[in-house]
Amino acid sequence: xxxxxxxxTPVNSALLIYILYSVxxxxxxxxxxPKTIPSEFxxxxxxxxxxxxxxxxxxxxxxxxxxxxxxxxxxxILLAINGIVFDVTAGRNFYGPDGMYGNFAGRDASRGxxxxxxxxxMLTAIDQPLDRLQDLRPDEIENMKGWIDxxxxxxxxxxxxxxxxxx
Amino acid sequence: MTISDYLVTDDLTVLLGFIGVSVFLLQNLYKPQxxxxxxxxxxxxxxxxxxxxxxxxxxxxYGTGLMGRFPVRPDKDVNVxxxxxxxxxxxxxxxxxxxxxxxxxxxxxxxxxxxIAKLVPEDSIVLILLNDCIEFIITDLxxxxxxxxxITLSSPKLLARVLEMHPPNxxxxxxxxxxxxxKATSDAHERNHALIVVDWSQPSEILIHSWNDIESQGKVPxxxxxxPQPGSAYTVSFFETPSGxxxxxxxxxxxxxxxxxxxxxxxxxxxxxxxxxxIVSSHSLSTPYGRAIAYAALFEGASFATLPSTGTFxxxxxxxxxxxxxxxxxxxxxxxxxxxxxxxxxVQSLTSSVIDxxxxxxxxxxxxxxxxxxxxxxxVTKDSLWDRTVFGSAxxxxxxxxxxxxxxxxISGGLLPSDALVPARLALSIPLINTYTHGSATxxxxxxxxxxxxxxxxSSPATEPAHVGAPSVNVEAKLISVKDxxxxxxxxxxxxxxxxxxSVGNMLSADxxxxxxxxxxxxxxxxxxxxNGAFKVLGxx
Numbered sequence: 001x002x003x004x005x006x007x008x009t010p011v012n013s014a015l016l017i018y019i020l021y022s023v024x025x026x027x028x029x030x031x032x033x034p035k036t037i038p039s040e041f042x043x044x045x046x047x048x049x050x051x052x053x054x055x056x057x058x059x060x061x062x063x064x065x066x067x068x069x070x071x072x073x074x075x076x077i078l079l080a081i082n083g084i085v086f087d088v089t090a091g092r093n094f095y096g097p098d099g100m101y102g103n104f105a106g107r108d109a110s111r112g113x114x115x116x117x118x119x120x121x122m123l124t125a126i127d128q129p130l131d132r133l134q135d136l137r138p139d140e141i142e143n144m145k146g147w148i149d150x151x152x153x154x155x156x157x158x159x160x161x162x163x164x165x166x167x
Numbered sequence: 168m169t170i171s172d173y174l175v176t177d178d179l180t181v182l183l184g185f186i187g188v189s190v191f192l193l194q195n196l197y198k199p200q201x202x203x204x205x206x207x208x209x210x211x212x213x214x215x216x217x218x219x220x221x222x223x224x225x226x227x228x229y230g231t232g233l234m235g236r237f238p239v240r241p242d243k244d245v246n247v248x249x250x251x252x253x254x255x256x257x258x259x260x261x262x263x264x265x266x267x268x269x270x271x272x273x274x275x276x277x278x279x280x281x282x283i284a285k286l287v288p289e290d291s292i293v294l295i296l297l298n299d300c301i302e303f304i305i306t307d308l309x310x311x312x313x314x315x316x317x318i319t320l321s322s323p324k325l326l327a328r329v330l331e332m333h334p335p336n337x338x339x340x341x342x343x344x345x346x347x348x349x350k351a352t353s354d355a356h357e358r359n360h361a362l363i364v365v366d367w368s369q370p371s372e373i374l375i376h377s378w379n380d381i382e383s384q385g386k387v388p389x390x391x392x393x394x395p396q397p398g399s400a401y402t403v404s405f406f407e408t409p410s411g412x413x414x415x416x417x418x419x420x421x422x423x424x425x426x427x428x429x430x431x432x433x434x435x436x437x438x439x440x441x442x443x444x445x446i447v448s449s450h451s452l453s454t455p456y457g458r459a460i461a462y463a464a465l466f467e468g469a470s471f472a473t474l475p476s477t478g479t480f481x482x483x484x485x486x487x488x489x490x491x492x493x494x495x496x497x498x499x500x501x502x503x504x505x506x507x508x509x510x511x512x513x514v515q516s517l518t519s520s521v522i523d524x525x526x527x528x529x530x531x532x533x534x535x536x537x538x539x540x541x542x543x544x545x546x547v548t549k550d551s552l553w554d555r556t557v558f559g560s561a562x563x564x565x566x567x568x569x570x571x572x573x574x575x576x577x578i579s580g581g582l583l584p585s586d587a588l589v590p591a592r593l594a595l596s597i598p599l600i601n602t603y604t605h606g607s608a609t610x611x612x613x614x615x616x617x618x619x620x621x622x623x624x625x626s627s628p629a630t631e632p633a634h635v636g637a638p639s640v641n642v643e644a645k646l647i648s649v650k651d652x653x654x655x656x657x658x659x660x661x662x663x664x665x666x667x668x669x670s671v672g673n674m675l676s677a678d679x680x681x682x683x684x685x686x687x688x689x690x691x692x693x694x695x696x697x698x699n700g701a702f703k704v705l706g707x708x
């Protein structure tokens with residue numbers, strides 16, 4: 001029985017061309033490197049992420065400059081305890097405008113943290129000097145320090161709070 | 168003709184179909200697997216979330232993490248430097264030309280320690296001016312055990328200044344350098360010290376003790392008065408900065424145990440150091456890093472030797488850092504080297520020799536193409552078809568027996584140009600670990616992943632050196648003098664490197680005052696941080 005070997009049929013030619021092309025790619029692999037570095041690991045082994053991981057610049061805030069960061073326009077939420085400013089944007093549920101502790105957003109929350117109260121009278125007005133916390137009992141100071149530890153572990157320390165005219 | 172006339176198939180079609188399918192599968196499924204998954208190379212360091220103005224965030228190794236504690240010792244029982252010589256491990260290994268077991272080494276160390284304790288008072292300072300040899304290690308371990316402070320210099324030019332600032336109670340040197348020492352001490356009008364010389368046998372009019380005599384005097388061991396504490400400093404190293412200034416750093420036992428931990432962490436578990444290894448180093452024992460490499464070899468029970476180019480105290484020029492220097496390690500009676508700690512010049516010279524040899528084969532262009540293609544996929548091996556035909560014989564011609572046994576090369580002590588990296592990876596086909604070291608630290612400050620084979624072109628128009636990876640496992644680093652506005656836009660921070668960690672020693676001021684513990688150390692080099700957390704050291708400030 002004779003086999004029909006006809007290279008001129010289109011199907012055979014197409015397959016032959018494909019095979020020759022693939023064999024050429026296997027025996028002579030490409031040595032070109034891509035001109036732009038891929039930004040996903042799926043697109044290439046030599047890849048680099050597009051951006052650096054986000055970092056926050058440590059800034060000095062006054063009560064007036066801290067107040068806008070109360071999350072009301074979907075922005076960052078900051079609050080201060082004992083002169084340390086924390087970025088609590090991750091806790092928008094608690095500290096956002098609709099949250100349980102929303103009173104503290106953009107304000108100095110030291111007295112409220114010490115006395116374990118979220119009332120508005122724990123906050124000092126923005127144009128007044130900072131609350132000296134002199135009339136707090138030792139156990140209230142301890143409570144406030146405990147809250148500072150909790151916040152340091154959970155949120156980012158991103159600044160310090162100074163008097164309005166000190167900045 | 169109708170469509171069906173075009174699609175005529177016959178037996179040849181079936182045959183070609185099979186061949187086509189197998190070729191397709193071969194091409195797509197036979198891609199080599201990368202040695203390390205690229206997702207790990209995209210996040211090599213853990214960056215802090217906050218940064219001070221003018222600085223970058225603090226970076227740590229991703230494995231350690233920002234909250235993790237730095238590993239300080241390679242094993243829980245290693246607290247002081249003499250613990251590196253484990254007594255329970257008893258097989259002999261060769262250190263330079265001496266075959267010695269751990270118990271014999273410990274005995275020699277305590278003998279020399281007792282001998283020298285009889286010679287010099289407590290709280291004395293001993294200046295060690297030795298080239299690398301087993302006597303250096305014994306002296307260093309003995310002095311640390313007796314809590315006698317020792318001073319080492321990275322270059323003989325510092326001798327005059329050190330004699331002036333810290334007059335020693337004893338100087339240990341060898342026969343060839345003795346005339347220089349005698350001249351320097353007479354220039355400095357320094358008389359109150361004992362001279363101990365290695366290999367000294369002839370009588371002389373100056374009182375010179377032979378090193379061997381001191382060791383034999385201490386045969387009845389005298390226990391040290393105070394047991395050394397891990398945190399206590401026991402040695403001071405003087406080194407030169409690139410601008411020509413002199414700096415000195417105080418090193419404690421903890422610095423050295425951390426340094427050995429960092430050196431061990433360079434090697435992943437598939438290529439880690441063990442008793443079967445032989446380490447050859449091109450870093451002098453008078454530098455903290457060189458000594459930490461020697462201690463790592465001691466701790467693991469590996470044989471150890473150094474290259475002739477490490478000799479700092481000699482006459483004449485230093486030997487060139489090239490292949491002949493590497494091959495001279497084989498003159499010692501050590502087993503064939505398996506791990507090489509080399510400088511960039513050695514690696515460049517080695518690469519060009521191997522490639523010149525390989526070019527003589529007619530298959531070289533094809534072999535290069537294939538190896539390069541697998542390198543772009545993140546895979547390289549010493550046993551591929553192309554190594555058996557082209558590169559293997561080239562390596563053997565250049566390195567001799569070492570070509571078979573070398574399993575990793577660590578590059579430190581300089582900046583490797585980025586265009587030398589790909590040829591080196593192809594020519595040697597073994598893990599190349601690029602590191603950055605500094606005279607103040609016992610371990611590498613930055614190190615690449617051992618299996619990192621990425622080819623990343625530099626993002627700036629100038630050619631930059633090859634990147635040195637993330638901070639080492641027990642080092643944290645940050646950059647200062649960084650342009651804030653540029654970084655806030657998302658560009659790479661560029662600034663001077665500051666480091667801190669248990670392997671970084673305590674820098675002494677010009678008057679010899681110790682700084683505060685755990686302070687940031689200025690390295691004097693500029694670097695850029697890339698988005699994947701790897702650092703690129705750009706050069707001096």
